[in-house]
Amino acid sequence: MNMLECPKCGVTVDVKSNHHVCPKCGEPLFLSTDLESIVKAGVKSLIPGNLKKVTLGEGRTPLIEYRNFLLKLEFLNPTGSFKDRGAAMTVSRALMAGWTTIIEDSSGNAGIATAAYAARAGLKVKIYAPADAPQGKLRLIKAFGATLETARSRDEAHRKALEDKEGVYVGHVVEPLFIEGIKDIALELVTSGVKFDALVAPVAAGTLFLGLYKGFEELVKIGLIDSIPTIIPVEACGYSKLSKYLKTVNIGCGDTDRSLLADALRLTIVPRIKQIVERASKVSPYVVVVGDEAIGESLKELYSIGVPVEPSSAAVYAAAKYVSKEMSGRIIVPLTGSGLKYVPVSNEVLDKYLF
Secondary structure: OOEEEOOOOOOEEEOOOOOOEOOOOOOEOEEEOOHHHHHHOOOOOOOOHHHOOOOOOOOOOOEEEEOOEEEEEHHHOOOOEOHHHHHHHHHHHHHHHOOOEEEEEOOOHHHHHHHHHHHHHOOEEEEEEEOOOOHHHHHHHHHOOOEEEEEOOHHHHHHHHHHOOOOEEOOOOOOHHHHHHHOHHHHHHHOOOOOOOEEEEEOOOOHHHHHHHHHHHHHHHOOOOOOOOEEEEEEEOOOOOHHHOOOEEEEOOOOOOOOOOOHHHOOOOOOOHHHHHHHHHHHOOOEEEEOHHHHHHHHHHHHHOOOOEOHHHHHHHHHHHHHHHHOOOOEEEEEOEEHHHOOOOOOHHHHHHHO
């Protein structure tokens, strides 16, 4: 049976409850996955089949080679980001629990994904987002029929969403089923037949990092791999949460620099920060914090090879180029969001690199 479990004090609650954090100690919950049923099903997915109630065909994204990098094209998910994987599970939980209105906060991609999957499931959804998020993203949220509320900052959007009692809060920053949706990236990489030595992963709320870690951890438990690979977190200048805890490499960060390009990495309220740090300390030699010049140059390079990503994805590629100088072997670079949400709308900061 699949239950939600507190990693700190061990309390378990039903997946259909409205708990996202432990009712006893407040720690964000994880799903305790029934791995026996996964093995019996032939390990076609690390997501328990009985939990997935809605899909738009997310997952199984291409992996392409470029130099010594393996680019995982997560921007080819249905709404243009890896967040579709998590939103499918978040909305599936809402359906199982009988929630009719759900609330999310987002810099854009998670809001778009949640709005799309809620539309597919026939649920009402309210999304809180910063007013200065890319206009293409905000328009897509509204196009899917969501109620959009804007805030002065990404952190304020999070606070406002928590205060809204007109629905059930399912924010990806704490939602345990969102992380479950990410795990199959690990399975897809392991079963691709391609050998790799490390991964880089953007960290804002940390859902991709935690989902990858949990996926690889479960693959170790069922015997498909021997150990969890090196996973290096990537953050944007001015928004690093991990630099207080881990050895840090700065690429183009001044003392007061705050990234304008990496809008998807601007969250500083991170409920799962301790969980990220605990896992990163086991598999990450350092965290890479990237500035706008490096992001812009990497963005231009990716477009020059026909890969249309958003700037926050280019931050990860910039970090991967640094990592490739530090270690030999092939590096997985998840390109998490589509640049097609950006280019149609003029952006002075972005345009100086692309045009």
